[in-house]
Amino acid sequence: MLVISCIKQVPDTTQVKIDPVTNTLVREGIPFIVNPYDTHALEEGLALKDRYGLRSVAISMGPPNTVATLKKACALGVDQAILLSDRAFGGADTLATSQVLASAIERLAQKEEVGIVFCGKQTIDGDTAQVGPGIATRLGFTQLTLVDRIEWLDLDKKRIRVRRKLEGRHEIVEAPLPVVITAVRELNRPRYPTVPMRLSAELTEVTVWDNQVLNLDVETVGLKGSATWVSKIFSPERDQGEIIGDGIKDPVGTAHLLLDKMLSKDLLAI
Amino acid sequence: MKALLVCEQREGKLLDTSYELVAFAERLGAEVSLVLVGKEAQAPQVAAKLYLADVDKYGEYSPELHKHIVVAAVLKENPDYIIFPHSSYGWDLAPRVAATLRVGQVSEVVNIVDGKLEVSLCNGKLRRTVSPKGARAVLTVQAGAFNYAGQQSGAPQVEAIEISQGSSALQFVGYEPAEKKEVDLGRAEIIVSAGRGVGKKENVAVIAELAKAFGGELGASRPVVDAGWVGHSHQVGTTGQTVSPKLYVACGISGAIQHLAGMKKSDFIVAINKDKEAPISEAADVMVVADVLQLAPVLAEKLRAA
Ligand SMILES: Cc1cc2nc3c(=O)[nH]c(=O)nc-3n(C[C@H](O)[C@H](O)[C@H](O)COP(=O)(O)OP(=O)(O)OC[C@H]3O[C@@H](n4cnc5c(N)ncnc54)[C@H](O)[C@@H]3O)c2cc1C
Numbered sequence A: 001m002l003v004i005s006c007i008k009q010v011p012d013t014t015q016v017k018i019d020p021v022t023n024t025l026v027r028e029g030i031p032f033i034v035n036p037y038d039t040h041a042l043e044e045g046l047a048l049k050d051r052y053g054l055r056s057v058a059i060s061m062g063p064p065n066t067v068a069t070l071k072k073a074c075a076l077g078v079d080q081a082i083l084l085s086d087r088a089f090g091g092a093d094t095l096a097t098s099q100v101l102a103s104a105i106e107r108l109a110q111k112e113e114v115g116i117v118f119c120g121k122q123t124i125d126g127d128t129a130q131v132g133p134g135i136a137t138r139l140g141f142t143q144l145t146l147v148d149r150i151e152w153l154d155l156d157k158k159r160i161r162v163r164r165k166l167e168g169r170h171e172i173v174e175a176p177l178p179v180v181i182t183a184v185r186e187l188n189r190p191r192y193p194t195v196p197m198r199l200s201a202e203l204t205e206v207t208v209w210d211n212q213v214l215n216l217d218v219e220t221v222g223l224k225g226s227a228t229w230v231s232k233i234f235s236p237e238r239d240q241g242e243i244i245g246d247g248i249k250d251p252v253g254t255a256h257l258l259l260d261k262m263l264s265k266d267l268l269a270i
Numbered sequence B: 001m002k003a004l005l006v007c008e009q010r011e012g013k014l015l016d017t018s019y020e021l022v023a024f025a026e027r028l029g030a031e032v033s034l035v036l037v038g039k040e041a042q043a044p045q046v047a048a049k050l051y052l053a054d055v056d057k058y059g060e061y062s063p064e065l066h067k068h069i070v071v072a073a074v075l076k077e078n079p080d081y082i083i084f085p086h087s088s089y090g091w092d093l094a095p096r097v098a099a100t101l102r103v104g105q106v107s108e109v110v111n112i113v114d115g116k117l118e119v120s121l122c123n124g125k126l127r128r129t130v131s132p133k134g135a136r137a138v139l140t141v142q143a144g145a146f147n148y149a150g151q152q153s154g155a156p157q158v159e160a161i162e163i164s165q166g167s168s169a170l171q172f173v174g175y176e177p178a179e180k181k182e183v184d185l186g187r188a189e190i191i192v193s194a195g196r197g198v199g200k201k202e203n204v205a206v207i208a209e210l211a212k213a214f215g216g217e218l219g220a221s222r223p224v225v226d227a228g229w230v231g232h233s234h235q236v237g238t239t240g241q242t243v244s245p246k247l248y249v250a251c252g253i254s255g256a257i258q259h260l261a262g263m264k265k266s267d268f269i270v271a272i273n274k275d276k277e278a279p280i281s282e283a284a285d286v287m288v289v290a291d292v293l294q295l296a297p298v299l300a301e302k303l304r305a306a
């Protein structure tokens, strides 16, 4: 049985900067990382491989340089890594992205039964949280979002019980396989690759599937298959609060000014 | 333009975000109808059509059933937008509805400008406008981004909604309470919060001292919690607590939308940050441009002396 982890390569948003003159995103020199939630999706796939002997596969849709992200997955021990890359897939929104990922999963399912598909709960760049549910709906798999624990997996009965993380409480649910699970951080602690694993990953081939392989109607993928337009990026305008003193040059004086301000507003219990 | 608002109740109480959806729809200039899986007693007090499905029959959250209920209301109302709160409920349900209706979805809308929807990206550092291409779209709305200023005194016209479709493959087993909290920020009058700007775990103590000098509680932004510097019960924001103390002091916190959503209703906000341009300045009443590790001890000492 297969366990598939969907991983996306994203810009490291903590390092994103805005050009103060043009007010646009500075793209140069920003490193790419594996979407943080997807590292948990990957880890859980590997954990199920270790524990139940499932075969673990990582898939990612993106430009050719996404190979780097899949190599990382290889170094961690996935059995197979597949890059879904084609010019026709570019500019996809979530609908079009789910379409491509789902069709790759279907293709894998023709050879070997798929039990669980793991996704991150969302990405840090697009942030829409729709791809996991989109895949589930397309494939008719049961959707389990915001999962922070797998209570048990019963391969004979083909059932799984998970815990979902909600506001101020958890929900326990059970479902028949196959399922799509979206992972939150609490699900696990991702492992790190060892040096020998990293070296052997260099030798592992990442399979590339383009649209010759997937054979999807180009009207349903990429920009053409997208139901939303994403337009301009900008820096939000804001009204600033009153700036008090000069805390860099004169912390003591500034602390005093701040205290006076708070006292005048009757904010302190003194 | 018509909007169908999917209201949310939890453990017998209508959530305030339901009114925020009304505020959002008003900003869109849309004609509103509502749908709720709940009880009539929880109905939002808004003069609009309300499709009510009985929670005893359809459960607090049974995804397939709730999906069919929303879709049934969509068929009756024929709305341009179907709008959900961006909570775990909307998170799970909205994409199911979008996929069933085969329409696009825009998640976590924070603003509307000239009819275009704004979403934040890169932790609120940037915004992007997104427009659905088709005639209809599913939206989820960031909690706290839209304030309902109207009266909660309208009378909804209730129409009961029943569905016959489908049982769910998903089997609900039960709820578990979240782990015990160390602090209850919800009750605090003064909260002093530490952000990633404090630099390292040891420095959190400096901010905790300041909180103590104020007679308040220690809060934190998410990276501080994720790094394990303080427990999760200290976290303020969309995935932590929503607070509205008399005084909120943000120390070394940039002011990402997810943090702002949790504290911007505070009566008075002080931000201490090295960077004058940090987004927190938008929410702050008073901004102190300083190294918080220098300022906090001085301020704590002055407070103790006062
Ligand atoms: C700022 C911004 C705003 C956007 N807004 C919208 C919008 O409102 N509506 C819309 O339809 N599209 C939007 N898009 C486009 C959308 O981000 C991309 O289509 C993306 O490919 C999928 O969506 P996501 O990144 O939001 O993923 P999410 O749905 O947040 O991702 C959830 C999970 O799905 C899996 N996954 C997602 N993408 C891939 C991939 N390429 N390969 C493998 N696994 C993947 C991962 O496991 C991930 O953790 C936006 C993009 C940006 C940069």
Ligand SMILES: Cc1cc2nc3c(=O)[nH]c(=O)nc-3n(C[C@H](O)[C@H](O)[C@H](O)COP(=O)(O)OP(=O)(O)OC[C@H]3O[C@@H](n4cnc5c(N)ncnc54)[C@H](O)[C@@H]3O)c2cc1C
Residues within 6 Å of the ligand: A124, B123, B124, B194, B195, B196, B197, B198, B220, B221, B222, B223, B224, B235, B236, B237, B238, B239, B240, B241, B251, B252, B253, B254, B255, B256, B257, B258, B259, B262, B272, B273, B274, B275, B278, B290, B291, B292, B293
């Ligand atoms: C789905 C989702 C949910 C989230 N939920 C939450 C949530 O509930 N709560 C939350 O807080 N975040 C949440 N986040 C994360 C959020 O987007 C931000 O990443 C986070 O709030 C940033 O924390 P920060 O301000 O402490 O760190 P940063 O953004 O790194 O900011 C650090 C700030 O400290 C300042 N600084 C640095 N050194 C000093 C110094 N010596 N003195 C003074 N100032 C200094 C810097 O100028 C900067 O402004 C969520 C994100 C996502 C995607």
